[in-house]
Amino acid sequence: MKSLLFRLAGTFSAEIGSELYLKLKEETRSPSLFCLDFSEVEEVTEVGWEFIRKISERCQETGSKVAGFGLKNSVAEENSQLLSLYPAESDCIHFLESQIVSETPANELTPKSEEKTVHCPECQTLLRWKLAGDYLCPNCKIKFFVNKKGWVSTYERLV
CATH class of the missing domain: 3.30.750.24 (STAS domain)
Known part of the structure; x- marks a missing residue:
């Protein structure tokens, strides 16, 4: 989500x-x-x-x-x-x-190897991550943040 x-x-x-x-x-x-x-x-x-x-x-x-x-x-x-x-x-x-029903974020897949993955919020490319922090999608170059639970937030501002 x-x-x-x-x-x-x-x-x-x-x-x-x-x-x-x-x-x-x-x-x-x-x-x-x-x-x-x-x-x-x-x-x-x-x-x-x-x-x-x-x-x-x-x-x-x-x-x-x-x-x-x-x-x-x-x-x-x-x-x-x-x-x-x-x-x-x-x-x-x-x-x-x-308000989130599930404990597992909707955009996080948890394969048996416990590898954490998220989808890029812009182009939906599947990306791996280890720690919470800022990430850059190699495909579309959008910068986004992944928190400890695996939630993805993009950086946007309306002026």
Whole structure:
């Protein structure tokens, strides 16, 4: 299962909302975890909340999970039910990891030789790994991180 962290900034309105929705729509072809960092967001407009609703619905349809943290402004009652919001990044990540049903990551294969493998998040090339850390796919040259459990996170930023 792929996990992505999106760091957002400025006013979350139609422009950022539509860009984020299109990116998540592309990434939800398979179930994924999405963590939204609102710590640098000054305001979420009414249209922005509409995109958050669309993002939430898309994630429910595809089996993906989405949560956010760091929203400074108070949230209206009807909007607070659209997205699980947490005060800190660690709380948000803990919630998302708790939503995973299986102990074994979906993208990790465990052959009898105990060799650990993951699929590249971009080109799906099967890659071997030993320790948690940064890796570079030799096929498509994308840089990604593999944690101790074998979860793959790509490095992306929406500006």
